[in-house]
Amino acid sequence: xxxxxxxxxxxxxxxxxxxxxxxxxxxxxxxxxxxxxxxxxxxxxxxxxxxxxxxxxxxxxxxxxxxxxxxxxxxxxxxxxxxxxxxxxxxxxxxxxxxxxxxxxxxxxxxxxxxxxxxxxxxxxxxxxxxxxxxxxxxxxxxxxxxxxxxxxxxxxxxxxxxxxxxxxxxxxxxxxxxxxxxxxxxxxxxxxxxxxxxxxxxxxxxxxxxxxxxxxxxxxxxxxxxxxxxxxxxxxxxxxxxxxxxxxxxxxxxxxxxxxxxxxxxxxxxxxxxxxxxxxxxxxxxxxxxxxxxxxxxxxxxxx
Amino acid sequence: xxxxxxxxxxxxxxxxxxxxxxxxxxxxxxxxxxxxxxxxxxxxxxxxxxxxxxxxxxxxxxxxxxxxxxxxxxxxxxxxxxxxxxxxxxxxxxxxxxxxxxxxxxxxxxxxxxxxxxxxxxxxxxxxxxxxxxxxxxxxxxxxxxxxxxxxxxxxxxxxxxxxxxxxxxxxxxxxxxxxxxxxxxxxxxxxxxxxxxxxxxxxxxxxxxxxxxxxxxxxxxxxxxxxxxxxxxxxxxxxxxxxxxxxxxxxxxxxxxxxxxxxxxxxxxxxxxxxxxxxxxxxxxxxxxxxxxxxxxxxxxxxxxxxxxxxx
Numbered sequence: 001x002x003x004x005x006x007x008x009x010x011x012x013x014x015x016x017x018x019x020x021x022x023x024x025x026x027x028x029x030x031x032x033x034x035x036x037x038x039x040x041x042x043x044x045x046x047x048x049x050x051x052x053x054x055x056x057x058x059x060x061x062x063x064x065x066x067x068x069x070x071x072x073x074x075x076x077x078x079x080x081x082x083x084x085x086x087x088x089x090x091x092x093x094x095x096x097x098x099x100x101x102x103x104x105x106x107x108x109x110x111x112x113x114x115x116x117x118x119x120x121x122x123x124x125x126x127x128x129x130x131x132x133x134x135x136x137x138x139x140x141x142x143x144x145x146x147x148x149x150x151x152x153x154x155x156x157x158x159x160x161x162x163x164x165x166x167x168x169x170x171x172x173x174x175x176x177x178x179x180x181x182x183x184x185x186x187x188x189x190x191x192x193x194x195x196x197x198x199x200x201x202x203x204x205x206x207x208x209x210x211x212x213x214x215x216x217x218x219x220x221x222x223x224x225x226x227x228x229x230x231x232x233x234x235x236x237x238x239x240x241x242x243x244x245x246x247x248x249x250x251x252x253x254x255x256x257x258x259x260x261x262x263x264x265x266x267x268x269x270x271x272x273x274x275x276x277x278x279x280x281x282x283x284x285x286x287x288x289x290x291x292x293x294x295x296x297x298x299x300x301x302x303x304x305x
Numbered sequence: 306x307x308x309x310x311x312x313x314x315x316x317x318x319x320x321x322x323x324x325x326x327x328x329x330x331x332x333x334x335x336x337x338x339x340x341x342x343x344x345x346x347x348x349x350x351x352x353x354x355x356x357x358x359x360x361x362x363x364x365x366x367x368x369x370x371x372x373x374x375x376x377x378x379x380x381x382x383x384x385x386x387x388x389x390x391x392x393x394x395x396x397x398x399x400x401x402x403x404x405x406x407x408x409x410x411x412x413x414x415x416x417x418x419x420x421x422x423x424x425x426x427x428x429x430x431x432x433x434x435x436x437x438x439x440x441x442x443x444x445x446x447x448x449x450x451x452x453x454x455x456x457x458x459x460x461x462x463x464x465x466x467x468x469x470x471x472x473x474x475x476x477x478x479x480x481x482x483x484x485x486x487x488x489x490x491x492x493x494x495x496x497x498x499x500x501x502x503x504x505x506x507x508x509x510x511x512x513x514x515x516x517x518x519x520x521x522x523x524x525x526x527x528x529x530x531x532x533x534x535x536x537x538x539x540x541x542x543x544x545x546x547x548x549x550x551x552x553x554x555x556x557x558x559x560x561x562x563x564x565x566x567x568x569x570x571x572x573x574x575x576x577x578x579x580x581x582x583x584x585x586x587x588x589x590x591x592x593x594x595x596x597x598x599x600x601x602x603x604x605x606x607x608x609x610x611x612x613x614x615x616x617x618x
Contacts, residue, residue: 030411031414031427034411035430035431038430038431038433038434038488038491039430040457041434041449041456041488042434042445044456045437048448056454057453057454058494061456061458062456063457086540095420102347105343107344109339109341109344109370110345112340113336113359116338119338120339126346128348128353129348131338131600132353133542138549140351140356140359142585142588142592143354143356143592144355146358147350147358148352160522162347163351166347166348166351168348170543172538175440176534176538197335197336198336222438226438226439226440226441227357228439228552231553233337233580244439244441247440247441247444248559251440251559251560252559269454272444273448274446276437276441276445276613278437278439280437283435283436287429287435288583
């Protein structure tokens with residue numbers, strides 16, 4: 001297997017220098033330009049809390065201010081409404097993790113059954129899933145709000161967790177995963193050997209599903225952590241806000257964006273930047289942990305012969 | 306049931322399996338219902354019911370009386386309706402072209418020209434902004450687009466933007482939203498595309514290489530056809546995300562102290578109908594338009610791309 005690789009590489013090296021370098025240069029240019037585009041705003045954001053609002057305007061944009069200023073920004077931020085920041089973060093965690101557990105519990109078996117278990121109405125369910133998935137979810141926010149109102153769930157944690165845990169994208173990912181990686185013949189053989197459908201799912205499908213479970217969990221958590229619209233409409237009180245809605249409140253308290261409402265408060269651009277960084281940390285940490293699942297097992301290349 | 310399933314299974318799996326499981330099929334049927342029951346409940350509660358409710362609202366008035374198409378006529382005749390859809394159309398064309406072409410190109414480059422360890426670093430760095438999706442990304446770009454504090458203020462001034470207000474000119478808004486959407490969304494899609502490319506076995510690629518195919522020939526004739534399902538899927542979701550644009554223009558509107566049109570996108574118009582005029586029926590009618598738009602596009606993609614008949618096994 002290794003010999004053809006070596007030969008092919010040797011053959012490529014033998015080609016004229018220009019035809020070899022031009023595509024490489026174009027590739028490097030594309031990758032580098034995108035790297036700057038993606039990373040520069042993030043770097044700026046990381047440096048912003050170390051400066052005062054005045055320094056943000058006057059100093060070199062990518063300069064570092066001082067650690068003392070970060071501490072000051074942190075003090076201003078946590079003293080905002082008696083530390084409501086921590087409450088917002090806790091709320092976000094409850095909403096995101098609660099719906100994540102529900103999403104996994106329902107979407108993995110559902111995606112598996114849609115891919116590999118014949119039952120009446122399967123096509124209907126699959127089509128409906130696809131339709132709801134591509135439907136603008138913001139179009140559903142208002143009707144969901146009225147529905148929650150009807151059932152008296154407004155202002156409760158369930159009014160966020162239940163709608164969040166409906167995640168057709170996750171079901172579709174699991175469906176695609178099983179439809180493309182788990183051969184039907186394997187299941188048919190196991191059925192002939194007397195395996196029950198539950199055993200098939202538990203012993204054959206689930207062990208193979210780890211990469212896609214990681215993927216669904218990841219997308220679900222990130223999506224819910226970053227969701228703004230539904231909590232914005234459904235939760236009336238500041239102490240119930242998730243961090244995203246909290247950021248919106250901070251924005252309207254920042255003098256550089258809202259001179260009137262922000263007057264007299266200590267929330268300025270550096271404090272806002274610090275709040276953005278803090279709101280982002282959980283998702284970044286999660287990405288570090290699920291990177292292996294995301295990268296190496298995205299479509300579970302390992303399960304293919 | 307039999308006719309439907311017999312028609313579908315070969316298409317889905319690619320394996321022609323004549324009636325081998327007579328008995329297991331029935332047994333599988335019951336377990337199938339159990340497996341999908343939890344999801345189906347959520348689907349009915351937060352997908353189907355709200356949709357039907359929106360349809361109901363769109364065909365009635367606030368006293369629940371059937372009004373036919375009156376709600377639709379009312380919103381279409383609103384002077385803000387056509388511009389909102391025009392804005393979103395311009396944005397969608399730019400956004401879809403950019404996201405499909407660039408994510409696939411970058412994934413191919415990372416897979417074919419960069420060592421796996423280094424490409425993992427690239428993918429991670431590209432992805433970082435994905436953690437800032439939603440409110441955080443808009444706030445970051447408020448800073449990026451403000452010539453007073455932006456790290457690229459030189460670039461902004463060079464192309465003629467000296468103040469934040471000038472950046473927020475109506476003609477620039479689609480570009481701004483494409484920038485934000487690409488900044489937060491493309492990294493995730495690059496990971497997905499790379500994962501799909503990674504699933505293609507090395508032997509296939511080696512065979513192509515031995516046959517003399519270069520990077521782009523391999524990508525065009527082998528890799529892209531093999532990950533077509535994922536590209537179509539990305540396009541559908543990118544479209545859906547585009548039509549529902551709300552948070553970005555809304556926050557930009559807030560932060561610009563009203564300089565930006567409050568009904569720039571159709572969803573904002575629906576929001577204004579619902580929460581400023583208390584007109585849930587009109588808001589639902591606008592939602593139905595967005596819904597139909599998404600359905601038509603998805604239908605074209607699904608039937609044209611072979612999303613359901615693709616054979617990847």
